[in-house]
Amino acid sequence: MAPLTLAIASLAVAPVLSCTSVLFGPGATADGSVWVGQSDDGEGAGDARLVWVPAMDWPAGSKRPVFDYGDFPRIVDSERKVPAYFPTDKFNETAGKIGSIPQVAHTFGYYEADYAISNEHGLAFGESTVSAKIFTTPVSKGGPALLSMYELSRLGAERCKTASCAVDVMGALAEKYGFWGDDSVDTGGESLLVADLETQWIFHVLSADERKGGAVWCAQKIPRDHAAVVSNAFVIGDVDEGSDDFRYAKSMHAIAKARGWWDGTGKLHFTKAFSAGEYSSHGYSGRRMWAFWSAVAPSLGVEPEYDVYVDAVGGNFPVSAKTDAPGLTRGDLFDKIYRNYYKGTKYDLSAGAAAGPFGTPIRVKPGEGERAVAGSCGSDASPCETWERSIASFRSTNIHLTNLAPKASPVLWFLPYAAVAGVFLPVDVVFGPTPSALEGVDNRAPDRSKAFWAFRELAQYAYPRWSVVEPEIQALQKRLEGDVTVAADAVIAAVRELYDSLLVRDSDGWDYDAAARVANRVGYPAAWLDDIGYTKGTTYACKTTCP
Numbered sequence: 001m002a003p004l005t006l007a008i009a010s011l012a013v014a015p016v017l018s019c020t021s022v023l024f025g026p027g028a029t030a031d032g033s034v035w036v037g038q039s040d041d042g043e044g045a046g047d048a049r050l051v052w053v054p055a056m057d058w059p060a061g062s063k064r065p066v067f068d069y070g071d072f073p074r075i076v077d078s079e080r081k082v083p084a085y086f087p088t089d090k091f092n093e094t095a096g097k098i099g100s101i102p103q104v105a106h107t108f109g110y111y112e113a114d115y116a117i118s119n120e121h122g123l124a125f126g127e128s129t130v131s132a133k134i135f136t137t138p139v140s141k142g143g144p145a146l147l148s149m150y151e152l153s154r155l156g157a158e159r160c161k162t163a164s165c166a167v168d169v170m171g172a173l174a175e176k177y178g179f180w181g182d183d184s185v186d187t188g189g190e191s192l193l194v195a196d197l198e199t200q201w202i203f204h205v206l207s208a209d210e211r212k213g214g215a216v217w218c219a220q221k222i223p224r225d226h227a228a229v230v231s232n233a234f235v236i237g238d239v240d241e242g243s244d245d246f247r248y249a250k251s252m253h254a255i256a257k258a259r260g261w262w263d264g265t266g267k268l269h270f271t272k273a274f275s276a277g278e279y280s281s282h283g284y285s286g287r288r289m290w291a292f293w294s295a296v297a298p299s300l301g302v303e304p305e306y307d308v309y310v311d312a313v314g315g316n317f318p319v320s321a322k323t324d325a326p327g328l329t330r331g332d333l334f335d336k337i338y339r340n341y342y343k344g345t346k347y348d349l350s351a352g353a354a355a356g357p358f359g360t361p362i363r364v365k366p367g368e369g370e371r372a373v374a375g376s377c378g379s380d381a382s383p384c385e386t387w388e389r390s391i392a393s394f395r396s397t398n399i400h401l402t403n404l405a406p407k408a409s410p411v412l413w414f415l416p417y418a419a420v421a422g423v424f425l426p427v428d429v430v431f432g433p434t435p436s437a438l439e440g441v442d443n444r445a446p447d448r449s450k451a452f453w454a455f456r457e458l459a460q461y462a463y464p465r466w467s468v469v470e471p472e473i474q475a476l477q478k479r480l481e482g483d484v485t486v487a488a489d490a491v492i493a494a495v496r497e498l499y500d501s502l503l504v505r506d507s508d509g510w511d512y513d514a515a516a517r518v519a520n521r522v523g524y525p526a527a528w529l530d531d532i533g534y535t536k537g538t539t540y541a542c543k544t545t546c547p
Helices: 149-159 163-177 252-258 270-274 286-296 330-337 368-374 451-481 488-505 526-532
Strands: 020-024 034-041 051-053 063-067 097-102 110-112 116-119 124-130 189-195 200-206 216-221 226-230 246-248 396-404 411-415 425-428 510-513 518-521
Touching: 020 124, 020 189, 020 286, 020 330, 034 189, 051 149, 063 149, 110 149, 116 149, 116 396, 116 411, 124 149, 124 226, 124 396, 149 163, 149 189, 163 189, 163 200, 163 216, 163 246, 189 226, 200 226, 200 270, 216 252, 226 286, 286 330, 330 396, 330 451, 411 451, 451 488, 488 510
Parallel strands: 034 124
Antiparallel strands: 020 034, 020 226, 034 396, 051 110, 063 097, 110 116, 116 124, 124 189, 189 200, 200 216, 216 246, 396 411, 411 425, 510 518
């Protein structure tokens, strides 16, 4: 390859720290299809746009620009030749470019959000940021590394038709140009689930050296009848050097041994060697893995409680496993996994005083109040967080799940908001461009013709009165998501209609019967009233009148 050239520009930061990615091989689903994807759980300022990157031919000697993709707008650029990112009157300064590498002659078309999602040949991805014992910074910050997972996933989508090709390309490029994640032990590594219809891989990567860059990477192919989940921590266990099911950086074993993380005997356990464990709180990763396996393979008996995460990988937490019969369905994936907030378990986020009178499963990120009560935690000294972290998240910028089926075009089910209050929309991957309801979303300007804003508006109304409105929302989701041909505009219209009807019926603490023109009392649940000491307040009730 030609020497690396750099063009340093302004650098945005995109904190996408809490994604849950899943993968199901064809033998793990009820219909023999493959599913792969993720929730993209950010920090409130993420770019919700779904963008189609068209296939392109490039002249000999072309350079492929490398970017650090930030919060909204993700980038501003003309070099990629993607109209969604062209400079405009609002954003007219190129932002995000940090370097370039040699371009290939032809790049494939694909959908992307913060990461590549799926390409025209049925290659698809699901990302999750993870902790790592080695981490470094990009060249734009004076560091040694050029490629993040933002770009590695895109390079795989642009240059490969198969998952095996993508694993090899991403690994080789990460080693050559250096991999960087967040500048933190908590979130310095990355994981990517990579799938086509025939082959499915788990891909892990971290920096090889804080000052010299490079990359340590490892990929494990999972059996076709297995599923896998990654929830912000590495999951690959023992690496079998003699098996075709593993691919990895040649330096991986030497680096682990030199740093004292492997004694050089027996199999290298990747997670024990390179993972820094769970970030934020104990249970942050493992509890989601328990919820996942409890939903798709309860016969495994995965336990929610464990002592040390890295020691549980390969034991309590399988790297991959068969699903229980009859296998996963689309409804299972949407409802039992991405809308899972541990309902009915001891970790139920909709139960207890913290859920409020109407059982909201939402727990906002901790702020100064939590710091005052619990102190600071993590490498960035954020306020300590002790809420359970479920798969369902209020702060999803998007959730994308690609379905690969024999003799059919890949279908991307895209939800540009949180799963509990939104609707997954089907998008044909081969026949872009992006539906208008999913493109051109502006974080600063509500536009109710966009799915993101329609879902967000419904959520803000629904969360405080969740137990009252959840049945109607679930009924709408079930009806719309059961139709693989439903148009995005029709979904938005239905969501807006539901919002309007709930606004009429459930405002101001009333259950208003519009037909009868009667407002009925709702009140508060008795259990919650007992929790707050309803009968022990500063006033008291009288049976008739008070003297």
